Amino acid sequence: MKTLIQLENVSKTIKGKKIIDSLNFTIREGEVFGFLGPNGAGKTTTIRMIVGLMKMSEGDILISGHSIRDEFKEAIHHIGAIVENPEMYKFLSGYDNLKQYARMQKNVSRERIDEVVKLVGLDDRIHDKVKTYSLGMRQRLGIAQSLLHSPKVLILDEPTNGLDPAGIKEIRQYIRDLAEKEGMAVIVSSHLLSEMEMMCDRIGILQKGKMIDVQSVKGWLAEGVDMYSIEVDDLEAATMYLKSLFPDVAPENSKGRLIFEMDKEQIPILIRLFAGKGISIYEVKKVSKSLEERFLDITEKREVV
Numbered sequence: 436m437k438t439l440i441q442l443e444n445v446s447k448t449i450k451g452k453k454i455i456d457s458l459n460f461t462i463r464e465g466e467v468f469g470f471l472g473p474n475g476a477g478k479t480t481t482i483r484m485i486v487g488l489m490k491m492s493e494g495d496i497l498i499s500g501h502s503i504r505d506e507f508k509e510a511i512h513h514i515g516a517i518v519e520n521p522e523m524y525k526f527l528s529g530y531d532n533l534k535q536y537a538r539m540q541k542n543v544s545r546e547r548i549d550e551v552v553k554l555v556g557l558d559d560r561i562h563d564k565v566k567t568y569s570l571g572m573r574q575r576l577g578i579a580q581s582l583l584h585s586p587k588v589l590i591l592d593e594p595t596n597g598l599d600p601a602g603i604k605e606i607r608q609y610i611r612d613l614a615e616k617e618g619m620a621v622i623v624s625s626h627l628l629s630e631m632e633m634m635c636d637r638i639g640i641l642q643k644g645k646m647i648d649v650q651s652v653k654g655w656l657a658e659g660v661d662m663y664s665i666e667v668d669d670l671e672a673a674t675m676y677l678k679s680l681f682p683d684v685a686p687e688n689s690k691g692r693l694i695f696e697m698d699k700e701q702i703p704i705l706i707r708l709f710a711g712k713g714i715s716i717y718e719v720k721k722v723s724k725s726l727e728e729r730f731l732d733i734t735e736k737r738e739v740v
């Protein structure tokens with residue numbers, strides 16, 4: 436899979452304040468990547484730098500291998516984006532809006548206009564006036580407009596903001612289709628975890644301008660990341676021994692139990708080791724955590740640091 440977006444140590448400082456702090460990540464073709472974070476986390480600022488609306492203070496961004504700093508035109512050519520609400524002529528049809536927009540770009544054929552209309556599922560309504568469109572349909576027209584020049588990368592800042600549940604579902608489906616069928620790399624942002632987990636392949640959690648965690652949604656939901664709870668006779672000894680065996684594991688003590696994250700395969704090994712060390716085990720059980728709980732774990736832990 437080809438890397439289409441690459442951020443290298445991207446930072447932004449405004450009036451002496453670091454708003455974005457050393458972002459490093461890559462996004463491949465066919466992948467939907469989500470920026471998740473509360474208001475003020477830096478989602479829009481990061482997106483504005485990726486689409487070239489704002490200069491970065493440090494680092495570089497490569498789009499399909501082209502540097503935004505050194506090869507701006509080549510890099511930007513590969514991007515389609517909606518950052519602020521797209522401007523539409525409400526008294527023209529969706530189709531005439533696209534034609535109008537296509538005129539401002541190089542080499543957009545009539546066939547391409549029809550193609551993007553199909554892609555966003557507006558075939559039925561494209562000749563109706565935009566003022567009769569629902570917010571979701573306007574959003575889709577905006578996406579169609581940003582796709583006219585056949586970009587490889589699509590970037591949407593809070594695309595589901597203000598939409599009703601049906602509209603959200605539609606947008607989600609079109610975004611997944613663009614990644615899966617067209618092989619585009621897509622960045623979306625949101626402050627809602629529930630929405631991101633349905634739309635994204637990976638989620639990067641932004642907090643105070645830092646990317647504090649990147650998780651694959653599949654991995655996140657997979658069994659491999661289940662938590663285990665063990666009841667033992669000597670909690671202190673068990674905690675120390677566990678930490679010495681698995682330095683990466685951060686066990687928590689709760690109600691006389693040891694709670695930690697571990698691969699399923701390692702549990703029988705751990706039980707044998709504990710037994711060999713003379714630690715008595717009364718109970719071992721798997722405690723599943725929802726994505727929501729894990730997300731809170733991650734954000735709360737970092738808040739303290």
Ligand SMILES: Nc1ncnc2c1ncn2[C@@H]1O[C@H](COP(=O)(O)OP(=O)(O)O)[C@@H](O)[C@H]1O
Nearest residue numbers: 449454472473474475476477478479480481641
């Ligand atoms: N032009 C600017 N000048 C000063 N501060 C800014 C500017 N743009 C954004 N910020 C600050 O940067 C932080 C991140 O903002 P933003 O990227 O809009 O967050 P988000 O989109 O995640 O809500 C906020 O604290 C915001 O006040």
Ligand SMILES: [Mg+2]
Nearest residue numbers: 478479480592
């Ligand atoms: Mg924003």
